[in-house]
Amino acid sequence: MREKRRMISEAARQLGLETYNLRTWEEEFSLVIPRNEKGYRYYGEKEIHTFEQIRDLKNQGLDSEEIKQKLSGNIIPFPAEKQIDASEKMREFQKVLVKIMGQAILEQKDYIADQISSKVSDRVAKEVDYQFRLRESEEEQRFKKLDELIRNQQKAREEIAASREKKRFFRRKRKEK
Structure with a gap:
């Protein structure tokens, strides 16, 4: 039975990648991809498996040199600082999470403070x-009362002055008689 051959677009779609990723990795990792009579790349199960490995290794955070060594079968143990166990990864994740949450809390605190x-x-x-x-209303009322008192006092003075004038007038008339 013949192996299924895929064009680059089909292979990229199957791998969940873009076509440029396949071309770049082909060059970067010196992969030999078979071509048809017209020179188009075609991908069999072996090539698809290779690209799956590259994708998975990249997702794990390995760099190009480490991936090349894994693909060639020359597995060199990682330096001690790269051998991080699950608990160390969890601690690192928790630190990052605490930092992110702290920053989010500070931002929320600032936002809430601004709102309040x-x-x-x-x-x-x-x-x-x-x-x-x-x-202002109280002062206006006070000034109205003060104005009223002043007017009343002026009126009273006018009345007093008028009554004095009358008295003088009548005193003069009495003296003249």
């Missing part, structure tokens, strides 16, 4: 405005 400040400022401004209007 804004609302408090609005309320304070409204209260100050209310108190200002209340004082």
